[in-house]
Amino acid sequence: xxxxxxxxxxxxxxxxxxxxxxxxxxxxxxxxxxxxxxxxxxxxxxxxxxxxxxxxxxxxxxxxxxxxxxxxxxxxxxxxxxxxxxxxxxxxxxxxxxxxxxxxxxxxxxxxxxxxxxxxxxxxxxxxxxxxxxxxxxxxxxxxxxxxxxxxxxxxxxxxxxxxxxxxxxxxxxxxxxxxxxxxxxxxxxxxxxxxxxxxxxxxxxxxxxxxxxxxxxxxxxxxxxxxxxxxxxxxxxxxxxxxxxxxxxxxxxxxxxxxxxxxxxxxxxxxxxxxxxxxxxxxxxxxxxxxxxxxxxxxxxxxxxxxxxxxxxxxxxxxxxxxxxxxxxxxx
Amino acid sequence: xxxxxxxxxxxxxxxxxxxxxxxxxxxxxxxxxxxxxxxxxxxxxxxxxxxxxxxxxxxxxxxxxxxxxxxxxxxxxxxxxxxxxxxxxxxxxxxxxxxxxxxxxxxxxxxxxxxxxxxxxxxxxxxxxxxxxxxxxxxxxxxxxxxxxxxxxxxxxxxxxxxxxxxxxxxxxxxxxxxxxxxxxxxxxxxxxxxxxxxxxxxxxxxxxxxxxxxxxxxxxxxxxxxxxxxxxxxxxxxxxxxxxxxxxxxxxxxxxxxxxxxxxxxxxxxxxxxxxxxxxxxxxxxxxxxxxxxxxxxxxxxxxxxxxxxxxxxxxxxxxxx
Numbered sequence: 001x002x003x004x005x006x007x008x009x010x011x012x013x014x015x016x017x018x019x020x021x022x023x024x025x026x027x028x029x030x031x032x033x034x035x036x037x038x039x040x041x042x043x044x045x046x047x048x049x050x051x052x053x054x055x056x057x058x059x060x061x062x063x064x065x066x067x068x069x070x071x072x073x074x075x076x077x078x079x080x081x082x083x084x085x086x087x088x089x090x091x092x093x094x095x096x097x098x099x100x101x102x103x104x105x106x107x108x109x110x111x112x113x114x115x116x117x118x119x120x121x122x123x124x125x126x127x128x129x130x131x132x133x134x135x136x137x138x139x140x141x142x143x144x145x146x147x148x149x150x151x152x153x154x155x156x157x158x159x160x161x162x163x164x165x166x167x168x169x170x171x172x173x174x175x176x177x178x179x180x181x182x183x184x185x186x187x188x189x190x191x192x193x194x195x196x197x198x199x200x201x202x203x204x205x206x207x208x209x210x211x212x213x214x215x216x217x218x219x220x221x222x223x224x225x226x227x228x229x230x231x232x233x234x235x236x237x238x239x240x241x242x243x244x245x246x247x248x249x250x251x252x253x254x255x256x257x258x259x260x261x262x263x264x265x266x267x268x269x270x271x272x273x274x275x276x277x278x279x280x281x282x283x284x285x286x287x288x289x290x291x292x293x294x295x296x297x298x299x300x301x302x303x304x305x306x307x308x309x310x311x312x313x314x315x316x317x318x319x320x321x322x323x324x325x326x327x328x329x330x331x332x333x
Numbered sequence: 334x335x336x337x338x339x340x341x342x343x344x345x346x347x348x349x350x351x352x353x354x355x356x357x358x359x360x361x362x363x364x365x366x367x368x369x370x371x372x373x374x375x376x377x378x379x380x381x382x383x384x385x386x387x388x389x390x391x392x393x394x395x396x397x398x399x400x401x402x403x404x405x406x407x408x409x410x411x412x413x414x415x416x417x418x419x420x421x422x423x424x425x426x427x428x429x430x431x432x433x434x435x436x437x438x439x440x441x442x443x444x445x446x447x448x449x450x451x452x453x454x455x456x457x458x459x460x461x462x463x464x465x466x467x468x469x470x471x472x473x474x475x476x477x478x479x480x481x482x483x484x485x486x487x488x489x490x491x492x493x494x495x496x497x498x499x500x501x502x503x504x505x506x507x508x509x510x511x512x513x514x515x516x517x518x519x520x521x522x523x524x525x526x527x528x529x530x531x532x533x534x535x536x537x538x539x540x541x542x543x544x545x546x547x548x549x550x551x552x553x554x555x556x557x558x559x560x561x562x563x564x565x566x567x568x569x570x571x572x573x574x575x576x577x578x579x580x581x582x583x584x585x586x587x588x589x590x591x592x593x594x595x596x597x598x599x600x601x602x603x604x605x606x607x608x609x610x611x612x613x614x615x616x617x618x619x620x621x622x623x624x625x626x627x628x629x630x631x632x633x634x635x636x637x638x639x640x641x642x643x644x645x646x647x648x649x650x651x652x653x654x655x656x
Contacts, residue, residue, distance in 0.1 A: 230440040237390045237435075238455040238503075239427030248454065252445045327445060328487040 010320075014313050018306070022078070025305040026071055029298050036087050036296045037063050044090070061087065061299075074302070083306070084299030088291060094303035097288060102307060104179055105284035108200060109273045112207035116269075117262060119208065120215025125251050127216075128223030140220065143213030151272040155206045155279040162202050175199045177281040203280045211269055218261050222254040229253075256327050263319035267312055338407060339511060339543045340366040340389070340431075345402035347384050347393065356615045358384040358397070360567040366511065371537055371544045373558030373575065375551045375590070377611055381567040382547045383436055386515045389545070390427050391416060406430065408510040429459045432509040434500050436516040436547075441500055442488035448474075448499050449484040452506050459507045469506070477502035478532050494525040501532065505540075512536075515547045530557050551587075552594045555579045560647075563587050566611050566622035569641065573648030583650035586623045621652070629654045 037058045041049045058064040062073050062084065077084060083094035123143075127136045163176035175181070180195040226232060227250065235249040274286030281287065285304055292300035324330045347359040358381040366372050376382050384397060393399050404415045408430050418426060435441045443451055449470045456466035471481040479498040488496060497517065504512055514533060518526040534557055536542050548554050554561055555575060562572040563584060571584040582588045592605045609626040612618055621639055624630040634653060641649045 230435060231443045233392060234433075234435055234441040235443070236394075237392055237427055237433050238458075239424040239429065240455060240458050241424070244454060244458060248446060248450075249443050253443070256445075329444060329489045 010317055014310075014317075017313055018309060021309040022075075022302070022306060023071075025302050025309075026074055027067070029293075029296065029301045030067060030070075032296055034296055035063070036298060037061055039296065040087050040090060061085070083303040086292070086297055086300045088295040088297040088300065094299045097300065098285065098303055098307055101283060101285045101288050104282065105273060105277065105286060106311075107196075108203055108207070108277070108282065108284060109269060111200070112204050112211065112273065113262070113266065113269055115204065115208050116212040117215055117258065120212040121219055121251075121255060121258060123212070123216040124219030124223060124254070125246065128220055128227075128250065128254065129246065131220075131224050131227070136220075140217065143217050146209055147213040147217070149210065151206065151210045152275040152279050154209060155203070155276050158202050158206050159279070174202045176202055179282050179284075199282075203276050203282055206276055207269065207272055210272055211265060214265060215258055215261065219254050219258050222257050223250055226250055226253050256323070259319055259323045259326055263316045266315045266319075270308060270312065337368045338365040339368045340407070341405045342388070343403045343405070345385065345388055345404065346400040347381075347388065348398055348400050349384075349396050350398045351396055354615045356613075357400075358567055358614060359388075360614075361402070362564075362567075362569050363402075364562055364569060364572055366543050366545055367560070368543055369537065369541045370559040371534070371546055371557055373554030373561040374545060374547045374564060375554050375561060376549065376564035378549060379611060380564045381614075382549075382564055383515055385564070386433070386513050386545070386547055388416075389431050389511070389513050390433055391418070391423060425459070428455055428504075428509060429507045430509055431511040431513065432504040432507065433513040434497075434504050434515065434517045436519065439493055439496055439520055442496060444488055446487075447484070448486055448488070448491075451499075452484075452503050455503065456506050461507075466506075470502075473502040473506055474499070476505060476536075478528065494521055494528075497521060497525070497529060498532075501529075501536075505536070508540075509542070511543045511545070513545045513547070516549070517546075518548070518553070526553070533557065551579075551590050563590070566618065567614055568622065568651070570623070570652070571648075571650040572641070573645065573650075577645060577648050581645075583644045583648065583655040584652040585627045585629055585654055586652075587650075589626075 035058075037054055038049065040061070041053060041057055045053075055064065062070055062077070064070075065073075074084070081095075083098070086092050086094055086097055089097060123139060127133075127139050130136050159176040162174040163172035166173040175198060179199050180186070180192060181199070184191045184195045186192060232245075232249055235245050240249075273284070274289055276282070277284045277286035278290045285307060288300060289304045291297070292304065341363075342365070343363050345359055345362045346357065349356040349358055360381075362385060364372075374382055374385070387393055387397070388399070388404060391404075399416065402416075406413045406415050406426075413426075415423075415426065442448075446454075449467075452470050452473060453463070453466040456469070457463060461469075470484050474481045474484060477498040479495055479502070483491060483495060483499065488499075491499065500517075512533075517533070518529050521529065530553065533544060533546070537544055546554060546558055551561075551563075555578075558575045560573065561575050561578040562569050563578070563586065564570070565586050571578065571582065571587050573583075578587060579591070582591055586607075589605070589607045592603075593607060595604045607626055612622050612625065618638075620633075620635040620637060621627070621630070624634040627634065631653070639651045639653050641651045644650045644655050
């Protein structure tokens with residue numbers, strides 16, 4: 001149940017989290033040695049820099065003054081909705097870069113999470129009924145192995161398999177780079193959508209393979225304890241039909257911890273999605289973050305971390321709502 | 334008067350089996366449950382009462398294992414061997430013929446389902462129509478002595494006593510002929526305890542239910558039961574009419590149990606506990622299982638196990654020192 005008090009508290013929590021995250025995000029990258037203003041000037045105007053030019057660029061990029069002055073300047077700009085200008089993609093603004101990249105990441109992340117949860121829960125309900133059997137130990141072993149693979153490594157392997165090894169008419173079965181092909185017009189047309197789906201298949205597959213085992217194993221283990229609960233014994237005694245026993249008494253209770261873990265795992269999936277975007281040259285937030293970090297592009301790093309924080313907090317909020325819907329014992333107060 | 338039987342246990346043995354050891358929780362138990370009567374099953378914690386209760390619905394799942402014996406049911410006319418029913422027939426027998434109130438009834442309700450749904454689902458699965466099931470919820474809750482308002486609540490919104498009444502309502506939903514009540518009042522305060530006991534008694538009178546009432550409290554069982562069976566270390570050691578057991582016990586264990594009840598009338602009466610503790614059941618017991626705690630035990634008690642023998646009409650005891 002959703003109360004006004006709950007929403008108020010949640011918003012306060014969001015603001016606090018954001019403030020802490022923004023501050024940390026501001027100071028951390030600036031501890032990296034080097035002067036980005038020089039980098040910008042060098043890449044744009046060759047190796048001829050006058051001190052006047054340097055100071056001009058420094059003040060434009062909010063790099064002049066002490067770190068505290070820069071921090072205050074950044075916060076003031078932020079309150080005006082100004083995330084600054086990217087150093088590396090100068091003169092593009094950080095907000096425009098994020099606006100262009102975010103939908104791609106949300107698409108990748110969202111589909112991977114939803115597919116992983118559905119797959120994990122389905123597999124668990126299947127083996128939860130056959131605990132200790134051959135299928136159980138096989139599925140559990142495979143799940144644990146998959147879960148232990150580094151996501152970027154699995155991405156590379158799948159690139160090799162689907163892009164190089166399974167070849168039809170001299171072309172790989174699936175594209176292994178970029179979000180869509182260059183020969184379609186961007187927009188809400190069928191060819192574009194098809195191309196996007198086609199290109200996202202392997203990145204999403206990689207993310208799903210890494211994340212579904214966690215959900216499957218968690219739910220399987222929950223089922224193994226729930227099966228000994230008094231209410232399950234009573235449900236057996238009631239002579240209920242097997243599907244009802246499984247669906248209403250076992251699964252309905254076993255999926256509760258999974259909902260919690262989705263919230264917790266979301267952070268991990270975000271991290272995984274970023275690596276995957278780099279591996280597949282998929283121009284989402286992760287790809288830009290990677291570029292920003294390797295080029296000391298402070299405003300872009302700050303902006304992207306801000307977006308990540310907001311996303312994770314919002315995802316947690318959604319899971320909370322979902323949880324109160326799944327478990328009548330939970331009141332959102 | 335030998336009542337008409339509705340269930341008969343013969344030589345039931347149930348063990349808990351692990352790789353390392355075998356614990357014989359129930360050892361060769363035989364008795365019958367009479368139609369429309371209440372049989373009280375009394376024993377200390379760990380004597381095998383609940384394990385024995387699980388056999389009536391064939392709720393025997395690992396690590397417990399049925400080692401032998403048979404369970405006959407006469408509620409549908411012909412004699413039926415319940416332990417050999419096929420899974421679909423067993424499913425139809427459960428709750429429709431024999432229902433149960435569980436010991437852990439605080440946790441027997443599904444936390445994520447409303448009360449009414451937990452009544453309706455079992456009725457639908459036993460061939461009642463949805464409307465029929467929906468309409469009987471109020472009546473069942475009323476019969477169990479609880480407001481019909483609780484039908485749309487979740488278990489966590491109920492008190493312990495209310496949960497127990499909901500369990501009774503669920504138990505009655507499919508109009509069973511037999512009710513197994515496994516310590517139905519253990520976690521409840523005495524006032525609610527009394528109400529539940531009266532409720533069970535009136536259900537027997539109104540619906541003609543046959544009830545197996547399991548409890549560790551012999552004074553409680555003495556109030557409600559027509560017949561009483563005393564269980565010790567997995568065996569029935571004495572069985573007979575409630576009045577006989579309460580007033581004229583024959584087995585030394587029953588005598589010790591009865592003298593451990595404080596009395597309201599006789600304030601000078603000494604309340605005696607039973608020294609020692611029940612034997613562990615993971616190895617064979619030679620002689621009488623109670624011998625180590627019994628004041629009258631002799632060499633014979635320790636070497637040769639006494640068998641259940643008739644001591645009076647409908648009164649059996651397994652003790653060398655009757656009375």
